[in-house]
Amino acid sequence: MGAKNALICLGGGPSPVINASLQGVLERCLAATDKMREVYCASHGIEGVLLEELIDMRQEDPRELARLRSTPASGAIGTCRYKLGAGREEDFDRILEVFKAHDIGYFFYIGGNDSMDTADKVSELARQAGLELVAVGVPKTIDNDLGDEACTIIDHTPGYGSAARYWANLIREVDEENRGICVSECVSVFQAMGRAAGFLTAASRLADPGREMPLQLYLAECSHSLEFLAENVNRQLHESGRCIVVVNEGFDVGDIGARVDGFGHIEYGASQKSACQGVVNYLNSVKLRARGYANCQVPGVLQRCTGVQRSPVDVQEAYEVGLHGADLALAGESGYMATILREPGAAYRVRYDKVPLRVVANSERFLPESWIAENRIDVTDDFVRYAAPLIGEGIAPLEFENGILRFARLERHMTAQRCPKYVPVGMRG
Amino acid sequence: MGAKNALICLGGGPSPVINASLQGVLERCLAATDKMREVYCASHGIEGVLLEELIDMRQEDPRELARLRSTPASGAIGTCRYKLGAGREEDFDRILEVFKAHDIGYFFYIGGNDSMDTADKVSELARQAGLELVAVGVPKTIDNDLGDEACTIIDHTPGYGSAARYWANLIREVDEENRGICVSECVSVFQAMGRAAGFLTAASRLADPGREMPLQLYLAECSHSLEFLAENVNRQLHESGRCIVVVNEGFDVGDIGARVDGFGHIEYGASQKSACQGVVNYLNSVKLRARGYANCQVPGVLQRCTGVQRSPVDVQEAYEVGLHGADLALAGESGYMATILREPGAAYRVRYDKVPLRVVANSERFLPESWIAENRIDVTDDFVRYAAPLIGEGIAPLEFENGILRFARLERHMTAQRCPKYVPVGMRG
Numbered sequence: 001m002g003a004k005n006a007l008i009c010l011g012g013g014p015s016p017v018i019n020a021s022l023q024g025v026l027e028r029c030l031a032a033t034d035k036m037r038e039v040y041c042a043s044h045g046i047e048g049v050l051l052e053e054l055i056d057m058r059q060e061d062p063r064e065l066a067r068l069r070s071t072p073a074s075g076a077i078g079t080c081r082y083k084l085g086a087g088r089e090e091d092f093d094r095i096l097e098v099f100k101a102h103d104i105g106y107f108f109y110i111g112g113n114d115s116m117d118t119a120d121k122v123s124e125l126a127r128q129a130g131l132e133l134v135a136v137g138v139p140k141t142i143d144n145d146l147g148d149e150a151c152t153i154i155d156h157t158p159g160y161g162s163a164a165r166y167w168a169n170l171i172r173e174v175d176e177e178n179r180g181i182c183v184s185e186c187v188s189v190f191q192a193m194g195r196a197a198g199f200l201t202a203a204s205r206l207a208d209p210g211r212e213m214p215l216q217l218y219l220a221e222c223s224h225s226l227e228f229l230a231e232n233v234n235r236q237l238h239e240s241g242r243c244i245v246v247v248n249e250g251f252d253v254g255d256i257g258a259r260v261d262g263f264g265h266i267e268y269g270a271s272q273k274s275a276c277q278g279v280v281n282y283l284n285s286v287k288l289r290a291r292g293y294a295n296c297q298v299p300g301v302l303q304r305c306t307g308v309q310r311s312p313v314d315v316q317e318a319y320e321v322g323l324h325g326a327d328l329a330l331a332g333e334s335g336y337m338a339t340i341l342r343e344p345g346a347a348y349r350v351r352y353d354k355v356p357l358r359v360v361a362n363s364e365r366f367l368p369e370s371w372i373a374e375n376r377i378d379v380t381d382d383f384v385r386y387a388a389p390l391i392g393e394g395i396a397p398l399e400f401e402n403g404i405l406r407f408a409r410l411e412r413h414m415t416a417q418r419c420p421k422y423v424p425v426g427m428r429g
Numbered sequence: 430m431g432a433k434n435a436l437i438c439l440g441g442g443p444s445p446v447i448n449a450s451l452q453g454v455l456e457r458c459l460a461a462t463d464k465m466r467e468v469y470c471a472s473h474g475i476e477g478v479l480l481e482e483l484i485d486m487r488q489e490d491p492r493e494l495a496r497l498r499s500t501p502a503s504g505a506i507g508t509c510r511y512k513l514g515a516g517r518e519e520d521f522d523r524i525l526e527v528f529k530a531h532d533i534g535y536f537f538y539i540g541g542n543d544s545m546d547t548a549d550k551v552s553e554l555a556r557q558a559g560l561e562l563v564a565v566g567v568p569k570t571i572d573n574d575l576g577d578e579a580c581t582i583i584d585h586t587p588g589y590g591s592a593a594r595y596w597a598n599l600i601r602e603v604d605e606e607n608r609g610i611c612v613s614e615c616v617s618v619f620q621a622m623g624r625a626a627g628f629l630t631a632a633s634r635l636a637d638p639g640r641e642m643p644l645q646l647y648l649a650e651c652s653h654s655l656e657f658l659a660e661n662v663n664r665q666l667h668e669s670g671r672c673i674v675v676v677n678e679g680f681d682v683g684d685i686g687a688r689v690d691g692f693g694h695i696e697y698g699a700s701q702k703s704a705c706q707g708v709v710n711y712l713n714s715v716k717l718r719a720r721g722y723a724n725c726q727v728p729g730v731l732q733r734c735t736g737v738q739r740s741p742v743d744v745q746e747a748y749e750v751g752l753h754g755a756d757l758a759l760a761g762e763s764g765y766m767a768t769i770l771r772e773p774g775a776a777y778r779v780r781y782d783k784v785p786l787r788v789v790a791n792s793e794r795f796l797p798e799s800w801i802a803e804n805r806i807d808v809t810d811d812f813v814r815y816a817a818p819l820i821g822e823g824i825a826p827l828e829f830e831n832g833i834l835r836f837a838r839l840e841r842h843m844t845a846q847r848c849p850k851y852v853p854v855g856m857r858g
Contacts, residue, residue: 078609081610174731177733181510270713274706304606308598402822403635404820
């Protein structure tokens with residue numbers, strides 16, 4: 001394949017380190033001038049491809065691009081939750097039209113399982129149409145729900161280490177807060193993201209591997225009832241005089257008045273009642289011991305966009321798996337997602353590998369049964385050994401300007417449009 | 430007065446820098462061996478005095494005491510919300526009994542307006558009983574609702590700068606997140622603490638003094654309706670395609686199933702419905718423009734216990750106002766609260782002063798009308814000029830251990846009890 005242009009998309013929800021992966025991919029692509037002439041980022045992922053809104057990355061100030069590593073969330077380029085698939089075949093034709101018009105020979109998709117599904121479909125479509133296209137995925141999801149439970153496909157996903165660190169330190173701080181307040185008994189309830197996977201809820205245990213805190217985890221994998229939760233809380237109040245409860249956002253508290261996103265997933269933040277509020281109301285309506293009452297905290301999007309709590313390990317790995325993804329593409333390895341695998345041995349070390357997109361597309365990983373404690377409201381030491389290295393030491397590089405976080409400021413020069421106007425199927429009517 | 434013992438109490442809710450003030454008071458007291466023989470902290474504030482649970486601070490490891498400055502919340506010593514007053518006269522007799530038994534000549538109360546009220550009552554009572562007692566208050570409240578609107582009593586309270594910084598950076602991050610997500614329209618709703626005072630909600634503006642973000646502030650002082658809010662949000666969606674809304678915890682969304690604490694204040698975190706959820710449900714039930722929907726974030730206690738976002742200015746001032754409070758006491762100035770006043774001029778500088786406890790006891794400050802913008806959903810540049818220096822530059826000193834915040838670990842050696850057992854009036858029956 002002669003020199004072609006490269007296109008990078010972000011997909012799905014933001015993460016604290018998604019831009020570190022973007023920086024890794026960009027760095028290699030911008031340097032590979034013999035193979036990649038122009039390097040584009042689609043504004044807002046696949047929606048930007050459909051709308052032919054392509055940002056010319058060669059025009060950006062390299063000093064600002066260097067700041068991507070300390071810039072959480074995906075405001076720099078934009079992401080989307082647009083679903084390609086049945087009933088939207090026109091969209092696929094449009095993608096190929098845009099690819100041809102801009103001579104795209106390299107296609108990168110940074111995202112979770114839905115994004116890998118999209119990348120796989122686009123790759124297959126290009127092959128059928130006889131288009132020369134190297135398609136490579138780069139993993140990203142704070143939920144850590146991509147791959148297999150044995151961690152043979154991927155050990156963990158970039159973004160998880162930072163979100164885990166957010167939860168671990170949050171619980172550490174809340175324990176300090178609760179120990180300090182009134183002698184009256186108090187139950188602090190928190191709601192963690194993660195959909196059907198309990199990895200984020202589980203990360204709270206990293207605050208206290210020695211199990212000294214009155215901490216209870218309600219993992220998505222366990223499907224507990226409110227009655228079971230209330231019994232546990234009352235027992236904890238009897239023992240400790242206080243309790244910290246972390247429930248997964250999908251904890252069943254009856255009808256929450258749910259809304260769904262473009263992929264048919266529940267948007268828990270937009271429901272009429274949060275799982276956390278449901279738990280708090282139940283606890284405050286039943287007889288809690290003595291003077292106890294429960295209070296409600298829903299950090300919501302903060303757990304996926306907070307820059308200050310990013311894990312230095314996560315930032316570095318997100319960057320390196322981006323580099324590796326670009327290396328795969330430059331070596332002509334199409335149809336793969338770059339992966340992070342853990343080396344055997346006591347010291348934490350990783351290596352970067354690859355897995356066919358097809359294997360991870362729409363894959364889903366849950367917290368393995370062997371990592372759930374016998375009491376069903378905790379995780380095992382094996383989980384702690386798995387997750388502890390991911391939150392890292394010290395703090396990741398940060399830049400402040402007058403006390404406010406300073407993020408990358410991109411100019412977003414749009415490349416000239418060459419195709420007719422198009423309205424994506426999912427945006428019609 | 431010959432050499433006596435000193436007693437320090439914390440009162441009310443925690444703050445990210447309350448321990449910095451404690452460290453300031455302690456440092457001076459521990460050094461003043463000619464005037465203060467023993468230095469005690471009451472475990473859990475005035476409750477600890479009533480229960481005669483006094484921690485002997487001379488027995489603590491000085492290296493751990495030095496860590497108080499980087500330890501948020503009040504887990505080290507403990508605080509309470511116990512209300513002294515009508516119907517609880519026995520408690521006052523008990524306090525004097527404990528003071529006499531432990532030869533307390535210096536009494537420090539670190540807290541908000543309720544705590545200053547307590548300190549004032551104890552001081553007056555000791556005077557009436559002919560007890561030699563120097564009583565000094567040290568201010569603390571993230572709400573910044575202590576003093577007068579003209580800032581002649583106190584310019585700002587320790588704790589506010591750090592909580593303001595938490596909000597400013599949170600909004601900065603959420604703006605980055607929202608800019609990045611789908612082209613679909615999104616309204617992120619946040620609930621800030623502050624009871625009837627809008628200073629915390631107002632601090633969100635520090636994220637964006639140039640007013641480039643689609644940010645709307647619903648200040649407690651303005652008593653807006655849901656209809657007014659929905660109109661503003663729809664206008665913003667029309668202009669910007671997205672909107673960030675910060676509502677004060679007391680925003681009126683109808684019946685929230687409120688609970689009250691020992692002081693008769695509403696415990697917003699324990700209500701059956703949060704103001705934030707009420708706003709989200711209203712917005713999602715009315716016709717938002719296009720594909721817009723609202724989502725709900727309630728950081729709750731995180732805004733008052735988070736260590737990572739502490740303001741370096743706030744940490745330093747909290748420490749220095751603690752030193753100043755101890756200096757007042759050592760000079761025999763009884764019945765005062767130490768204060769922070771701002772020096773005139775463009776450069777931000779403060780000096781430390783004092784105000785009679787009686788003046789601040791039960792005082793309440795609201796956001797001045799002159800700092801509320803004409804559109805009623807923003808603050809003025811004057812407010813930004815007031816608040817911006819309080820969040821500081823860089824990051825305050827932090828200590829991590831395996832990626833988890835390392836806080837002061839006190840031994841809490843309790844001094845021997847000398848009084849008969851006593852059950853505080855508020856803890857009976």
